[in-house]
Amino acid sequence: MNANANVPLLYRCNRPNCQFARPNLVRVTDHIRRKDDHQGTIFGQHPNRPGQCLGVHVATHPAPLPNTGFAYMAIAKTTIDERHGIFNLFTEHDDDAWNGFMDAYVHANTLVSVAGHNFFDENNVTVQWRPNGRRIEGSSGSGTVLCALCSLATGRLCRADTAITARVVAAPSLESVGYLELKAAAARNARVRRLVMSRTNQVNWHALPAAATVGVEPVFVEGVGQLLENVLV
Numbered sequence: 001m002n003a004n005a006n007v008p009l010l011y012r013c014n015r016p017n018c019q020f021a022r023p024n025l026v027r028v029t030d031h032i033r034r035k036d037d038h039q040g041t042i043f044g045q046h047p048n049r050p051g052q053c054l055g056v057h058v059a060t061h062p063a064p065l066p067n068t069g070f071a072y073m074a075i076a077k078t079t080i081d082e083r084h085g086i087f088n089l090f091t092e093h094d095d096d097a098w099n100g101f102m103d104a105y106v107h108a109n110t111l112v113s114v115a116g117h118n119f120f121d122e123n124n125v126t127v128q129w130r131p132n133g134r135r136i137e138g139s140s141g142s143g144t145v146l147c148a149l150c151s152l153a154t155g156r157l158c159r160a161d162t163a164i165t166a167r168v169v170a171a172p173s174l175e176s177v178g179y180l181e182l183k184a185a186a187a188r189n190a191r192v193r194r195l196v197m198s199r200t201n202q203v204n205w206h207a208l209p210a211a212a213t214v215g216v217e218p219v220f221v222e223g224v225g226q227l228l229e230n231v232l233v
Contacts, residue, residue, distance in 0.1 A: 100139025104146035104168045107224060112153040119153035140177040142168040143196070146224065147231045156232040162194040162219070163187045164231060172224040174198035180205055181212045188215045196221060196230050 109120045143166030151158050165183050167175040176198050177183075187195050197205070199220040205213065221227045 100142030100167060100169070101145050103139070104142040105149060107168060107172065108146050108149035108153065111150060111224075111228075115154065139167050139169065140165050142166070143174065143227055147228060150228055151232060154232075158231050159194070159233060161192060162196055162231055163192045164196045164227070166196065166198050166221075166227060168224060174200070174221065174223055174227065176200040176204065181208050184208070184213050184216045193217055194219055194230075196227060 105120075112119055144164040146168050147158055147164060150156070163183075163186075165177050165180075167177055169175050174197075180197075180201060184195060187193075193215065194217045196219040199222055202218075202220045205218050205220075219230050221230055
């Protein structure tokens, strides 16, 4: 039985009115309204699963969002353009984030192809980012991108109580990320109780002050396989 059975799922979605209809994996720039960034959560749509939560990620950001009490932002968001049927993924304004997306896409495509799905042959995925967003080095959102893409392609939902911060650089392995104390605070303020990360971050996590991690349950995973099993239902 799936270990994620009977866990809470999120059924809310903000759908920006995207103007783009581009081929697979084309990077474009669009203005993403601040109100579309909802407490560090990725909202997603699937044609057969309206309002599905595709994945959750928390990240540091220079400006605090309203009603959060802490500086963080949604790092990625997957939606469907109602008119064109285009899957849009919103990421950080950074080349490293783009490279991380590409790493995640290549691995997700491999996984779903092995499973007999041809989702990425039949659907477009458009990448967009906030044009004036802060340029941040690193691709800690690539683990979330991988889960969102696999969710879209396979039909498996993502847990709404689980955040992800992991780098898919040399899949199937995961690399460690930084700023764990800030991300723990962001997850707590977003009322996300589980934070999934690479096992290589275990020492860093346990070195944090107890007060910094209260209310957040760490989930350490060895690689992409364990990441997906701890996020997808």
